[in-house]
Amino acid sequence: MPLVPKEVYEELKDYCSRLAQRGYVTAHGGNASIKAGNLMWITRHASSLEKLRFEDVIQVYLDKPSSFDALSSTETIVHRQIYLETPNLAVLHAHPPNSVALSFFMNEIIPLDTEGYYVLRKIPVVEGSPGSLELAKNVAEALKTHYAVVVRGHGVFSAAKYMDTAYQYLCMVEHSAKIIILTKNLEKAGFKFIQPKKF
Amino acid sequence: MYGWNGKILVVDLSNKTLKTLTINENVLSEYMGGRGFGVKFLWELTNPTIDAYSADNVLVFAVGPLTSTLIPTTGRFTVTAKSPLTGGIFYSSCGGFFGFKLKNSGLDALVIKGRCEKPVYLQIDDETFQLKDATHLWGKTTKETIKILEEDLGKDYSFACIGPAGENLVRFACIRGGDGNFAGRGGLGAVMGSKKLKAIAVKGTRKTKIADEKSLTELMKKIRVRISWNPVLSKALAYYGTSALVNIINEHEILPTKNFQLSRFKDAEKISGEALREKIFVGRKSCYNCPVACKRVVKLENMKVEGPEFETLGSFGSMLMVNSLEAIVEINQLCNELGLDTISTGGTIACAMELSEKNVLDEKIGWGDVEKIKKLIVDIAYRKGLGDKLAEGSKIFSERIGFSDVSMQVKGLELPMYHPDGVLGQALAYTTSNRGGCHLNAYLISVEILGYPYLMDRFSPVNKPNIVAYLQNLAAVMDSMVICKFLGFEFDEETFAKLLVAVTGKPYTQESVVAAGERIWNLERVFNFKAGLKGEEDKLPSRFKVDVKPMLKEYYEVRGWKPDGFPSKNKLKNLGLKVEEDAVGSQGSL
Numbered sequence: 001m002p003l004v005p006k007e008v009y010e011e012l013k014d015y016c017s018r019l020a021q022r023g024y025v026t027a028h029g030g031n032a033s034i035k036a037g038n039l040m041w042i043t044r045h046a047s048s049l050e051k052l053r054f055e056d057v058i059q060v061y062l063d064k065p066s067s068f069d070a071l072s073s074t075e076t077i078v079h080r081q082i083y084l085e086t087p088n089l090a091v092l093h094a095h096p097p098n099s100v101a102l103s104f105f106m107n108e109i110i111p112l113d114t115e116g117y118y119v120l121r122k123i124p125v126v127e128g129s130p131g132s133l134e135l136a137k138n139v140a141e142a143l144k145t146h147y148a149v150v151v152r153g154h155g156v157f158s159a160a161k162y163m164d165t166a167y168q169y170l171c172m173v174e175h176s177a178k179i180i181i182l183t184k185n186l187e188k189a190g191f192k193f194i195q196p197k198k199f
Numbered sequence: 200m201y202g203w204n205g206k207i208l209v210v211d212l213s214n215k216t217l218k219t220l221t222i223n224e225n226v227l228s229e230y231m232g233g234r235g236f237g238v239k240f241l242w243e244l245t246n247p248t249i250d251a252y253s254a255d256n257v258l259v260f261a262v263g264p265l266t267s268t269l270i271p272t273t274g275r276f277t278v279t280a281k282s283p284l285t286g287g288i289f290y291s292s293c294g295g296f297f298g299f300k301l302k303n304s305g306l307d308a309l310v311i312k313g314r315c316e317k318p319v320y321l322q323i324d325d326e327t328f329q330l331k332d333a334t335h336l337w338g339k340t341t342k343e344t345i346k347i348l349e350e351d352l353g354k355d356y357s358f359a360c361i362g363p364a365g366e367n368l369v370r371f372a373c374i375r376g377g378d379g380n381f382a383g384r385g386g387l388g389a390v391m392g393s394k395k396l397k398a399i400a401v402k403g404t405r406k407t408k409i410a411d412e413k414s415l416t417e418l419m420k421k422i423r424v425r426i427s428w429n430p431v432l433s434k435a436l437a438y439y440g441t442s443a444l445v446n447i448i449n450e451h452e453i454l455p456t457k458n459f460q461l462s463r464f465k466d467a468e469k470i471s472g473e474a475l476r477e478k479i480f481v482g483r484k485s486c487y488n489c490p491v492a493c494k495r496v497v498k499l500e501n502m503k504v505e506g507p508e509f510e511t512l513g514s515f516g517s518m519l520m521v522n523s524l525e526a527i528v529e530i531n532q533l534c535n536e537l538g539l540d541t542i543s544t545g546g547t548i549a550c551a552m553e554l555s556e557k558n559v560l561d562e563k564i565g566w567g568d569v570e571k572i573k574k575l576i577v578d579i580a581y582r583k584g585l586g587d588k589l590a591e592g593s594k595i596f597s598e599r600i601g602f603s604d605v606s607m608q609v610k611g612l613e614l615p616m617y618h619p620d621g622v623l624g625q626a627l628a629y630t631t632s633n634r635g636g637c638h639l640n641a642y643l644i645s646v647e648i649l650g651y652p653y654l655m656d657r658f659s660p661v662n663k664p665n666i667v668a669y670l671q672n673l674a675a676v677m678d679s680m681v682i683c684k685f686l687g688f689e690f691d692e693e694t695f696a697k698l699l700v701a702v703t704g705k706p707y708t709q710e711s712v713v714a715a716g717e718r719i720w721n722l723e724r725v726f727n728f729k730a731g732l733k734g735e736e737d738k739l740p741s742r743f744k745v746d747v748k749p750m751l752k753e754y755y756e757v758r759g760w761k762p763d764g765f766p767s768k769n770k771l772k773n774l775g776l777k778v779e780e781d782a783v784g785s786q787g788s789l
Contacts, residue, residue: 028653044650044654045430045650045651046650046651046652046653046654047650047653047654048653053654055654056654065434065438066446066473067435067439067442067443067444067445067446067447067471067472067473068446068447068450069430069434069435069438070430070431070434070435070436070443070447070649071430071447071649071650072430073430074428074429074430076430077434129424129427129428130428131427131428131430131433131434132427
């Protein structure tokens with residue numbers, strides 16, 4: 001196998017494990033990648049992010065396909081497009097339940113919570129079949145102007161220069177989605193929504 | 200009747216009779232078609248101890264209940280006979296359009312018995328069947344044969360034919376099933392040659408009747424989406440064809456090199472899918488109703504030809520130390536036109552090259568000598584000089600000169616392009632395959648290298664016997680339905696059962712589908728035992744370091760077989776196989 005640097009594997013393993021611990025991915029869902037030059041290291045198709053093994057990280061090219069695309073995540077095409085169209089160096093994709101649930105009802109998610117609003121401002125909701133060029137283009141386009149994007153009924157992509165930042169964005173999307181759902185439920189239960197005076 | 204036509208054509212070449220018979224409904228349900236029909240009919244009609252070239256050997260061309268439907272890859276057919284290469288039962292599956300047309304002719308199978316004195320070909324046009332003189336075709340290459348038949352009969356027909364290698368009884372001669380599709384392995388082309396049957400031409404206008412069109416349409420929507428999501432099917436195979444495997448397999452250090460003496464080829468990149476795509480790729484081609492379209496069209500000087508598959512790239516590339524893509528394309532063409540299986544041809548020449556290097560042979564055959572390889576291939580097909588000896592296959596050839604350890608085969612079948620030392624499950628699959636050294640009876644590479652459906656530790660024996668047995672059963676089902684093995688990268692018995700129910704209306708379940716595969720596998724095993732391929736033949740060449748014995752013991756237990764490798768009475772009974780241990784085939788009639 002083309003040699004994957006040990007520190008790349010360790011970083012991917014760390015953040016993939018965190019996504020799993022938070023319940024943002026199920027058994028074999030989600031994927032993650034790191035870019036370096038014309039290369040991308042991405043998690044293997046159907047690998048378990050809970051327990052990423054060294055052989056679960058696959059090296060592929062950015063500017064061209066290679067036979068190793070057969071081993072890499074179904075969403076390799078999306079990660080590749082993000083790197084080609086944005087200056088990001090790390091991408092995470094997970095299926096956090098509140099964000100996915102909310103995507104069935106909204107075309108964009110505007111966080112109600114202060115931190116989510118200040119950092120993310122707006123999270124677009126896009127469409128596209130998993131692994132399709134349509135999805136790749138929609139996600140990459142959205143990430144040109146946003147830190148994260150929700151694919152309707154599917155999951156969240158976040159991208160940043162650093163893996164830790166991408167992880168922060170993804171967690172914030174899910175946190176904001178949870179706040180919206182909780183808030184709506186409270187409203188439905190008769191509580192009156194009070195907008196903060198200084199937001 | 201839904202799914203099947205319920206009818207077979209029995210051709211007796213010895214007395215030139217052709218008759219159609221109705222197939223028992225239980226046989227349809229339990230054996231499905233294709234490979235299942237092959238073993239069922241061979242068991243019923245032959246004595247497993249016969250010589251493969253005797254008039255008593257039976258060739259079964261068969262399609263399945265799903266053939267010629269909207270389900271992807273359902274234009275295939277299988278051929279089954281006793282193999283002159285392994286001495287056991289052997290099926291080979293072939294893509295293209297021949298199976299589609301055979302099904303549309305109103306038949307589910309052709310059963311060909313006996314032997315002609317003069318060459319003939321069989322013409323099938325819906326319900327009209329006739330044997331025709333093929334003297335003018337004898338000696339022609341496969342390409343020439345198809346061209347002449349197309350001119351004589353028209354392009355509405357699909358053809359299956361043999362080349363000079365089949366006529367000259369080369370033990371690894373193949374059957375060409377149309378443009379660039381082959382029933383490649385096991386020497387079934389030589390069985391056709393021994394019967395003086397040069398070709399089969401078929402056309403038909405019927406349509407397969409579907410029991411539940413609505414369910415099938417719904418299933419098809421889901422199937423197409425899942426194919427488009429699967430990276431192997433929709434990306435790798437579509438973009439590179441099977442040549443995508445060259446770099447992957449080489450990087451895992453399991454690409455057989457220099458007759459399996461090495462497992463990594465330093466020039467793999469030069470013969471890889473990437474190189475093929477960049478240098479000689481012209482276009483893609485597909486079999487009947489296949490969205491994957493894995494076949495490559497490549498340029499060779501001023502011609503467009505069908506590109507070499509992964510197995511051919513390895514067999515004539517790394518195995519023989521040839522690093523020229525163009526040379527492999529030429530060699531592939533030569534084999535295709537002469538009607539030779541490329542894996543066995545490459546494996547047998549590799550064996551000769553190693554013996555030449557050891558100064559065992561008088562003739563000097565250097566590694567990577569392309570001109571010598573081409574000459575040897577022609578000599579094999581026409582059985583000239585050293586080629587005549589090599590035409591027996593690497594096992595017989597090497598045994599005759601006292602160097603059997605140089606032949607890289609199992610049960611006489613030259614091994615495909617995955618070095619068993621780096622994939623323990625695949626090693627067990629080679630060892631236990633009813634065909635011999637074969638990757639298509641259980642493709643463990645899928646779970647041990649590619650990670651489909653998930654990645655298993657390739658160096659660990661844990662759970663491998665279970666997985667091998669399961670995949671063998673599943674492969675038997677896929678070959679009997681009859682569909683392409685590539686669908687196995689995404690689908691399993693859950694989908695297959697639903698498809699069978701929708702098409703045939705029969706109450707198939709996941710369990711009954713796998714049981715059908717197990718029944719077929721066990722009957723093949725019984726046939727092989729009676730033919731002389733007993734448990735002792737479940738072994739790898741001594742060159743390999745992998746120890747399969749512990750896995751083999753567990754595998755026999757998983758299978759419900761006795762310690763000698765023969766199915767237990769209980770197992771046979773549970774599968775509904777009425778086989779007396781001392782019986783030698785049913786030798787009945789259909």
